[in-house]
Amino acid sequence: MSKYASNKGTKNSSAPPLKGVNRALEVLELVASKPGRATDIANELGISWATLHRTLSQLEQGGFLERDSDSGRYNIGTKAWQIGTKYLANHRVLELAQPYLDSAAGKGSLTVQLVQRSGRIALTLYSRNISGEIITKATYGYHFPLHCGSKGQVLLAYSPREFIESYLDGPLESLTSESVVNPEKIRKIIEDIKSNGYAFTEGDVQPFSGSISAPVFDHQGSLVAAVCIITRRSAFKDQARKEEITEIVLQTTQSISIALGWRPSGILKK
Amino acid sequence: MSKYASNKGTKNSSAPPLKGVNRALEVLELVASKPGRATDIANELGISWATLHRTLSQLEQGGFLERDSDSGRYNIGTKAWQIGTKYLANHRVLELAQPYLDSAAGKGSLTVQLVQRSGRIALTLYSRNISGEIITKATYGYHFPLHCGSKGQVLLAYSPREFIESYLDGPLESLTSESVVNPEKIRKIIEDIKSNGYAFTEGDVQPFSGSISAPVFDHQGSLVAAVCIITRRSAFKDQARKEEITEIVLQTTQSISIALGWRPSGILKK
DNA sequence: TGAATATATCCGTTATATGGATATAATATA
DNA sequence: TATATTATATCCATATAACGGATATATTCA
Known part of the structure; x- marks a missing residue:
C-alpha cells in the first residue's frame, strides 16, 4: 500500500x-x-x-x-559502557564543575552528585561517594524520574513551563510510600523550589536517605545541571547540619554557575 | 575499517x-x-x-x-551514557570490589581503579580519584591500549596466550616517548609480570604519572579484572612508598579475588 | 565575491530485511 | 521419567525498505 x-x-x-x-x-x-x-x-x-x-x-x-x-x-x-563514558570526556560543564564538587564533598564527608535532565529522568554525571556511608543507589546507573528526589525536582522546576506540564501529564511512578505523585502537589513543590532556590526531599527515593539540590545555570541563565548532596535521612534531623549542607550546595552551584559565565543579578556579561 | x-x-x-x-x-x-x-x-x-x-x-x-x-x-x-551506566549497575565484580577499592584509596590518599579488558583496550570500570592530586586521564572515558600503562599490561599478561600473540601482531601505538611498543620487549615484560604478580610502569601513558597494577581472579582462577593505583611519577622515587603502594594493590586484589571464590593455592573449593 | 567543500534531500532500483513456518532446545508439568 | 509447553534458533520466498547517484542548499575559505 x-x-x-x-x-x-x-x-x-x-x-x-x-x-x-x-x-x-x-x-x-x-x-x-x-x-x-x-x-x-x-x-x-x-x-x-x-x-x-x-x-x-x-x-x-x-x-x-x-x-x-x-x-x-x-x-x-x-x-555500551565503553562508548558511554566518552560522553563524559567531552562534557564541558562536568569538567568545570568537578573541582567544586570534590571540594564540597571534602567539606562535610558527603555524597555529592552532578546531575542533568535527560528526557523524563534525572541522569547522574558525576558522583563522589563517601566510603563510610554507602547509599545504595547513589551511584551511576540509577536513573530516577524527575518528581522523586530533590535532584529531579530541581531539574523539573527550572525546565520550561511547557515541559513541566507535559511531564506532569505523563504517568508518575512512586518509588517509595513517601513519593509525591499528585501533579497538583508537585506544582506547589516547584513553586517553593523556585522561591527558595533549592530543593529538599527525604525518603521519597529510598526510605532512609534524603537530599538537597540546587540548580546550575549557564551564561544565558538557563538550567544546565543540578548539584545534589545525599546523605542518610537521620542527618537532616539536626537542623544546624541541614542548614550547613544547604549552604554547601548553594555555594557549590553558585561557584559553578559563575565559572560558566552566569551572573547573579541577571546582568549578562557582554 | x-x-x-x-x-x-x-x-x-x-x-x-x-x-x-x-x-x-x-x-x-x-x-x-x-x-x-x-x-x-x-x-x-x-x-x-x-x-x-x-x-x-x-x-x-x-x-x-x-x-x-x-x-x-x-x-x-x-x-549513550544513560545506557552505558546500566552496565555497571549489574556488574557483580564491581559491586563486590567497591568496598575494597574505597578502603585502598583511603589508606594512602591514592587514585584507585578497577579495570577490565575489552577487546584491545583497558576499560575503566571504577575510578576513585583524590581531590588534591588530579591526574588528567585517570577518569572514565580514557581508554588505553593494553601495552601502555601497568593496568593494560596486567590484563594482557594474564590473557590467553593466543590472544597475546594476536594482540602483539596488531599495530602498537605510542602514547608517550616512553611507551614500549616493541613486541619482543613486551613479551619480556609479560614474563616479569607473571613472575612478580604485579606490574609497574611510569611515564608510558602520561609523562608525569606512574602506576602499579595487579590481577583479580575469579573462582575458576581466570582473570576478570585488574586493580590499578595511579599517582604522580615522583612518588615512586621513594622506594619505601613504592613498596607500600605495591603492598596495597596486592592486598586489594587478593581480597577481591578471595571474595570472588578464588583460592590462593589454586585449590578450588568444591 | 566566487570557488570549494560540507550538508541536506530526492527518487528509481534492487539488494536486504522481514516474518511465517519449521526445527531444536530448554523448562514446566503430570 | 515421559510429555506438554514454552523459549530459542534457523530457513527462505517475497515485498519492503534501504541504497547511492544526482541534485539542491548551506557553509567555509581564499
Missing part, C-alpha cells in the same frame, strides 16, 4: 526512518530500563520473534548487549 | 548481517574513539554520504550522538 508515503505530517520533510537501526536503539533502551529474556523484549516491543532475534544477535556480537546463558536474560554490554 | 568480516566462511551457516544496524554500531564506535564531522566519518568508514547521513540523523535523534552545530562535529550523546 504505502509505497512512497513514508513522509509524516511534520513540517520539515521527516527523515526516512531507517527502521532496523531504530529498532536496535529501542531494544537497547528497553534492556537498559528493564533487562529480560528475548521473548519478553519481543512482546514488550511488539515485534516478530525472528526479527528481534537478528537484532539481539547483532547487538550482542557488537558487545552492546550481553546474554547470561543461564537465565537467558539480556543485559547492557561492555561496549 | 571493515571491523568484523560479515560472517561468510564461519562454519555454522552464515547469519544474515543486518547491515544497517551494524553500520550504526560502527559509527558509534568510531565517533567514540575519534569525534569528527560527517565527511570525516564517511571517509573513514568508506560509506556513501547519503547513507551515512541517514545513520547519523537516526543516532542523533535517539540521543546516541550529539552534533555541535558550530563545528559540525559529532560526539557521543547523553543517551
Whole structure:
C-alpha cells in the first residue's frame, strides 16, 4: 500500500526512518530500563520473534548487549559502557564543575552528585561517594524520574513551563510510600523550589536517605545541571547540619554557575 | 575499517548481517574513539554520504550522538551514557570490589581503579580519584591500549596466550616517548609480570604519572579484572612508598579475588 | 565575491530485511 | 521419567525498505 508515503505530517520533510537501526536503539533502551529474556523484549516491543532475534544477535556480537546463558536474560554490554563514558570526556560543564564538587564533598564527608535532565529522568554525571556511608543507589546507573528526589525536582522546576506540564501529564511512578505523585502537589513543590532556590526531599527515593539540590545555570541563565548532596535521612534531623549542607550546595552551584559565565543579578556579561 | 568480516566462511551457516544496524554500531564506535564531522566519518568508514547521513540523523535523534552545530562535529550523546551506566549497575565484580577499592584509596590518599579488558583496550570500570592530586586521564572515558600503562599490561599478561600473540601482531601505538611498543620487549615484560604478580610502569601513558597494577581472579582462577593505583611519577622515587603502594594493590586484589571464590593455592573449593 | 567543500534531500532500483513456518532446545508439568 | 509447553534458533520466498547517484542548499575559505 504505502509505497512512497513514508513522509509524516511534520513540517520539515521527516527523515526516512531507517527502521532496523531504530529498532536496535529501542531494544537497547528497553534492556537498559528493564533487562529480560528475548521473548519478553519481543512482546514488550511488539515485534516478530525472528526479527528481534537478528537484532539481539547483532547487538550482542557488537558487545552492546550481553546474554547470561543461564537465565537467558539480556543485559547492557561492555561496549555500551565503553562508548558511554566518552560522553563524559567531552562534557564541558562536568569538567568545570568537578573541582567544586570534590571540594564540597571534602567539606562535610558527603555524597555529592552532578546531575542533568535527560528526557523524563534525572541522569547522574558525576558522583563522589563517601566510603563510610554507602547509599545504595547513589551511584551511576540509577536513573530516577524527575518528581522523586530533590535532584529531579530541581531539574523539573527550572525546565520550561511547557515541559513541566507535559511531564506532569505523563504517568508518575512512586518509588517509595513517601513519593509525591499528585501533579497538583508537585506544582506547589516547584513553586517553593523556585522561591527558595533549592530543593529538599527525604525518603521519597529510598526510605532512609534524603537530599538537597540546587540548580546550575549557564551564561544565558538557563538550567544546565543540578548539584545534589545525599546523605542518610537521620542527618537532616539536626537542623544546624541541614542548614550547613544547604549552604554547601548553594555555594557549590553558585561557584559553578559563575565559572560558566552566569551572573547573579541577571546582568549578562557582554 | 571493515571491523568484523560479515560472517561468510564461519562454519555454522552464515547469519544474515543486518547491515544497517551494524553500520550504526560502527559509527558509534568510531565517533567514540575519534569525534569528527560527517565527511570525516564517511571517509573513514568508506560509506556513501547519503547513507551515512541517514545513520547519523537516526543516532542523533535517539540521543546516541550529539552534533555541535558550530563545528559540525559529532560526539557521543547523553543517551549513550544513560545506557552505558546500566552496565555497571549489574556488574557483580564491581559491586563486590567497591568496598575494597574505597578502603585502598583511603589508606594512602591514592587514585584507585578497577579495570577490565575489552577487546584491545583497558576499560575503566571504577575510578576513585583524590581531590588534591588530579591526574588528567585517570577518569572514565580514557581508554588505553593494553601495552601502555601497568593496568593494560596486567590484563594482557594474564590473557590467553593466543590472544597475546594476536594482540602483539596488531599495530602498537605510542602514547608517550616512553611507551614500549616493541613486541619482543613486551613479551619480556609479560614474563616479569607473571613472575612478580604485579606490574609497574611510569611515564608510558602520561609523562608525569606512574602506576602499579595487579590481577583479580575469579573462582575458576581466570582473570576478570585488574586493580590499578595511579599517582604522580615522583612518588615512586621513594622506594619505601613504592613498596607500600605495591603492598596495597596486592592486598586489594587478593581480597577481591578471595571474595570472588578464588583460592590462593589454586585449590578450588568444591 | 566566487570557488570549494560540507550538508541536506530526492527518487528509481534492487539488494536486504522481514516474518511465517519449521526445527531444536530448554523448562514446566503430570 | 515421559510429555506438554514454552523459549530459542534457523530457513527462505517475497515485498519492503534501504541504497547511492544526482541534485539542491548551506557553509567555509581564499
